[in-house]
Structures are given as C-alpha cells and as structure tokens.
Amino acid sequence: MNLTNKFIIAILFITSIVVSTFIYFQISEQKEILNNELNQRIALLRSHLESNAKNDILSLKYEVENDIAAFNFSHIDASFKNLVAKDEIDAVILFNRDKSKELFVGENSFKNQFPKQEINTLTLKEINNRNNFVISLPIIINDKWGEIHIVYSLKILHEEVRRAEENKKLKIQSNVKKAILTSLLLALILLIFSYFFARKLLSPILLLTETAKDIANGNLEISDKLSSITSNDEIGLLSASFIDMTKKLDTSYNTLNIVNQSLELKTKELQDLNLSLEEKVAQKVKKITEQERMMISQSRLAAMGEMMSMIAHQWRQPLATITLMIADEKIKSMVTSKESVESDKILDKISDIIIYLSNLINDFQTYFKPDKSAEKISTTLLIERMEQIIQTRLKYENVQMHVEKRNEVFIETYANEVVQVLINIVNNAIDIMVERNQTDRHIWINIESDTSDVTINIEDNGGGIANEIIEHVFDPYFSTKSKNGTGIGLYMAKMIIEKHICGRLSVTNTKEGARFTLSLPKRQKKQRVEFNDANTSLL
Numbered sequence: 001m002n003l004t005n006k007f008i009i010a011i012l013f014i015t016s017i018v019v020s021t022f023i024y025f026q027i028s029e030q031k032e033i034l035n036n037e038l039n040q041r042i043a044l045l046r047s048h049l050e051s052n053a054k055n056d057i058l059s060l061k062y063e064v065e066n067d068i069a070a071f072n073f074s075h076i077d078a079s080f081k082n083l084v085a086k087d088e089i090d091a092v093i094l095f096n097r098d099k100s101k102e103l104f105v106g107e108n109s110f111k112n113q114f115p116k117q118e119i120n121t122l123t124l125k126e127i128n129n130r131n132n133f134v135i136s137l138p139i140i141i142n143d144k145w146g147e148i149h150i151v152y153s154l155k156i157l158h159e160e161v162r163r164a165e166e167n168k169k170l171k172i173q174s175n176v177k178k179a180i181l182t183s184l185l186l187a188l189i190l191l192i193f194s195y196f197f198a199r200k201l202l203s204p205i206l207l208l209t210e211t212a213k214d215i216a217n218g219n220l221e222i223s224d225k226l227s228s229i230t231s232n233d234e235i236g237l238l239s240a241s242f243i244d245m246t247k248k249l250d251t252s253y254n255t256l257n258i259v260n261q262s263l264e265l266k267t268k269e270l271q272d273l274n275l276s277l278e279e280k281v282a283q284k285v286k287k288i289t290e291q292e293r294m295m296i297s298q299s300r301l302a303a304m305g306e307m308m309s310m311i312a313h314q315w316r317q318p319l320a321t322i323t324l325m326i327a328d329e330k331i332k333s334m335v336t337s338k339e340s341v342e343s344d345k346i347l348d349k350i351s352d353i354i355i356y357l358s359n360l361i362n363d364f365q366t367y368f369k370p371d372k373s374a375e376k377i378s379t380t381l382l383i384e385r386m387e388q389i390i391q392t393r394l395k396y397e398n399v400q401m402h403v404e405k406r407n408e409v410f411i412e413t414y415a416n417e418v419v420q421v422l423i424n425i426v427n428n429a430i431d432i433m434v435e436r437n438q439t440d441r442h443i444w445i446n447i448e449s450d451t452s453d454v455t456i457n458i459e460d461n462g463g464g465i466a467n468e469i470i471e472h473v474f475d476p477y478f479s480t481k482s483k484n485g486t487g488i489g490l491y492m493a494k495m496i497i498e499k500h501i502c503g504r505l506s507v508t509n510t511k512e513g514a515r516f517t518l519s520l521p522k523r524q525k526k527q528r529v530e531f532n533d534a535n536t537s538l539l
C-alpha cells in the first residue's frame with residue numbers, strides 16, 4: 001500500500017471516529033429532550049384529568065346531597081349513568097355510612113376496588129395496576145351520611161403516552177438517518193479533499209522515494225523535479241540534504257572508481273611481478289640444484305682421492321713385504337737352484353697378504369656407502385670403525401688419538417654416515433697439524449650423553465680456526481687449503497648430521513686447537529631430508 005492510500009485511510013478512520021462520536025452524543029441529547037417533553041406532557045394531562053375529576057365529584061356531591069335530602073334517588077341514578085357515559089369514567093358508587101344502602105353504576109369488576117377505610121376528606125388513589133384512579137368524597141347531611149366514589153380510566157392517558165413514545169422513536173430514527181447521510185456526505189467530501197491534499201503533500205516525498213530507488217540502482221543523476229522542491233518546511237530541508245547527499249555520493253563513487261581502476265592496475269602489476277618472481281625462483285632453485293649436484297660429485301671425487309691415498313698408505317707396507325719375500329725367494333732359488341717346501345709356504349703367505357689387501361678395499365667400500373636404514377650401534381663401535389679406516393694415516397703422520405671409551409652408549413642411527421663425518425673431522429685435524437708442522441700431535445675423543453642425545457667431542461691441538469673464518473668453515477667451497485682442499489667436507493658433514501640424522505654439528509676453539517661437537521639423537525627421528533645413494537655416497 002503506498003503512502004497516499006495510507007494517508008487517505010488514516011483521514012477516513014479519524015473522521016469516522018469523530019463523526020460517530022458526534023452522532024452518538026447528538027442522539028443521546030435528543031433522546032433526553034424528547035423524554036423530558038413526554039414526561040411534562042404526561043404530568044399536564046394527569047393534572048388536567050385530576051382537576052376535572054375534582055370538579056366532577058364536587059358538583060356531584062352537592063347534587064347527591066340535595067337528592068338524598070329530597071329522597072330523590074332516581075335522579076341520583078340518572079346522574080350516575082350520565083357520568084358513566086363519559087369515556088373517562090368507568091364506574092360511580094354511593095353508599096351510606098354503615099354500607100346498608102348502596103348505589104353502583106358501571107363495570108362490575110370495579111365494585112370491590114373502592115377504598116376500604118372510611119374517608120373524611122377528598123382522596124385520590126390509583127387502582128387496577130395504575131390503569132385507573134378513584135376519587136372519593138364524604139357526603140355530609142348535617143353529619144356524615146356516607147361516601148361517593150368515581151372511578152376514572154387512565155387509558156386515554158396511556159394511549160397518549162404510547163403515541164408520544166412512538167413519535168419519539170420515529171423522530172430519533174429519522175435523526176439517525178439524517179446523521180448517517182450527513183456523515184457519508186462529509187466522508188465523501190473528506191475523501192476527495194484528502195486525496196488531493198495527500199497528493200499535494202506527499203508528492204515531494206514520493207519524488208524523493210523514486211530518486212532514492214534510482215540511486216539504489218546506480219543512477220546518481222538528480223531529476224529536475226527534485227530541485228523544484230523549494231518549500232521552507234521539513235520536506236524542503238529533506239530534499240536539499242538529499243540532493244547534497246547524492247552529489248557527495250556521486251563524488252565518492254567517482255573517487256572509488258578511480259581507486260578501483262588503480263587497484264586493478266596494481267593487482268595486474270603484482271600478478272605480473274609474481275609470475276616473473278616465480279620464474280626467477282624456479283630458475284634460482286634449478287641453479288642451486290645444479291650447483292649441489294656438482295658439489296656432490298666433486299666431494300665424491302675428493303673422498304675417492306682421500307680413500308685412494310689411504311689405501312696406498314695401507315698397501316705400501318704389505319706390498320714391500322711381498323717384494324722382499326719374492327726377492328728373498330729368488331736369491332734362495334738361485335743359490336739352491338731347486339724348489340723347496342719353503343717356497344710354497346712363502347707363496348701361501350703372499351696369498352694371505354693379497355687376501356688382506358682385497359679385504360681392505362672391501363672395508364673401505366662398505367664404510368663409504370650410505371645406510372639404507374638406521375641401525376642400533378654402540379658409540380665405541382662407531383669410533384672403532386672410524387679408527388680402522390684412519391689408523392694408517394694416523395701412524396704415518398705420527399698423530400696420537402685418545403679415545404675415552406668409558407661412556408659407551410647405544411644409539412639408533414645411520415652408522416656409515418656418522419663414520420664418514422668422523423673421518424672427515426679427524427682428517428681435517430690431521431691436515432691442519434701437518435700443514436702447521438705441529439711436532440706434538442694429539443686428537444682427543446670423548447662421549448657424553450643425556451636422556452635424549454649423545455654428544456661426541458673431537459678435539460685437537462692443531463692451533464684452532466682463526467676467528468675471522470670460524471663461522472664460514474661449514475659453507476660450501478670454503479677451504480684454506482690452497483691445492484688439495486675442495487671446501488666441501490664440513491659442508492657435507494653438516495648436511496648429513498643436521499638434515500639427514502636430525503642432530504647438530506658445531507665448532508669452537510679451545511686453548512690448543514679446535515673442538516668439533518656432534519650431537520646425535522639416541523633414537524633416529526624421521527628424516528628431514530631424504531638422501532638417495534647418488535647424493536650422499538662419497539664413493
């Protein structure tokens with residue numbers, strides 16, 4: 001329902017309430033006036049009737065007194081009949097004091113309705129359910145002789161009252177009709193008036209509503225009609241603020257559009273940037289992977305070289321023995337010029353030495369192969385495996401290794417990888433002591449453990465690492481060795497311990513040299529980085 005209809009309905013509702021209240025009060029007042037009029041009329045009629053009755057009974061009394069004195073009772077009877085012939089008189093009775101003589105004319109039903117007490121003055125009394133009244137008077141002839149009573153009918157009065165009431169009803173009905181018709185006419189006039197008034201009053205509001213709808217649909221152009229609302233009332237004020245608001249909205253909308261456009265541009269730029277960044281990152285990752293692969297192959301070559309040199313060291317002694325044995329045998333055969341049982345024994349020995357040399361190569365191969373799975377191993381055995389590989393070099397370079405084996409702890413780990421790391425660290429220590437021509441050469445190894453980790457400390461007295469470079473020793477390709485160093489050893493060792501085994505590898509300087517600390521979890525955790533054979537095998 002629109003605003004105009006609501007307005008009209010409200011006006012009609014208020015009007016109908018006002019008019020019906022007005023009609024109600026008007027009719028009530030009219031009723032009261034008519035009732036008063038009626039009561040006055042009844043009182044007048046009654047007093048008229050009563051005064052007639054008084055006149056009648058007084059003149060009858062004198063007549064009757066004269067007739068009784070003259071004993072002319074037939075005249076009394078004739079007078080009575082004359083009276084009863086009147087419409088308003090129903091009966092007349094005369095009786096003497098002791099009621100021995102009686103004269104009655106009229107309807108028999110009234111015979112017993114006369115007052116029973118003796119009367120001495122004029123009395124009036126209503127009887128027969130107020131349909132009649134009796135007027136009574138004593139008859140005096142010298143003294144009281146008897147009483148005379150006349151019964152008057154009130155029917156005429158009642159008839160008059162009924163007619164007056166009917167008239168009153170008719171008057172009220174016609175008044176109600178008139179009032180309803182007048183109200184309807186008034187309502188119609190009001191309807192027409194309120195329709196035009198509502199249109200006039202509400203048209204600016206309707207216009208504002210329409211404009212608001214347009215704005216909601218994105219049309220921010222203000223219609224000329226809206227500008228034509230120039231009244232000084234609240235609607236004029238509303239319209240002015242509405243126009244102002246729309247203009248501001250338009251400005252904000254335009255600004256928003258500009259911001260949006262620049263935002264879109266920026267987003268596009270950002271997307272492009274992201275794309276090129278992704279490309280750059282991919283290229284970088286590719287480059288790093290490539291470098292890592294190169295590093296691994298370099299480290300593999302370096303480890304192989306190291307192994308070759310260690311094998312060479314360990315082979316030198318047995319090979320010299322074999323050479324000596326063969327030379328010795330040659331001299332003996334030249335002197336005796338016959339084959340002896342001795343030579344068989346020597347050949348057996350040579351064969352044993354060759355088997356030993358072959359096993360040595362196997363040992364090296366085993367230790368340089370990465371483990372497929374973690375194994376349970378004691379720290380003592382781990383260090384022994386490292387010693388077995390490195391012992392010839394230690395002996396050759398005259399380095400004393402002191403291993404504190406008291407704190408033997410069992411751990412679950414990738415044993416071969418740990419052995420590789422230990423070899424790397426010990427080799428570095430030997431390298432530095434040889435390079436610095438250290439005369440008294442020592443390496444100390446000790447084990448500590450707590451509930452979750454085992455710590456292996458490898459300490460040397462090679463003079464330590466210069467403070468300027470100590471934080472770079474684990475960087476790839478960092479080496480102070482001019483010819484033989486690739487600078488990958490410690491980098492690989494840190495990778496293996498921290499990324500593969502989930503432990504820690506660090507270095508500090510002591511008074512006499514460097515201390516490398518390897519912290520290993522007692523139970524092998526899930527690997528952070530999966531290594532494959534090609535990546536970690538140093539052989």
Ligand SMILES: Nc1ncnc2c1ncn2[C@@H]1O[C@H](COP(=O)(O)OP(=O)(O)OP(=O)(O)O)[C@@H](O)[C@H]1O
Pocket residue numbers: 302428429432460462463464465473478479480481484485486487488489490491514
């Ligand atoms: N115990 C040590 N005392 C003093 N300096 C050391 C010690 N261990 C390592 N360094 C220094 O750390 C550097 C890096 O060692 P790393 O094992 O990574 O490379 P490298 O030994 O030079 O070459 P390679 O790849 O042949 O092992 C060494 O060049 C050396 O200067």
Ligand SMILES: [Mg+2]
Pocket residue numbers: 424427428489490
């Ligand atoms: Mg090294």
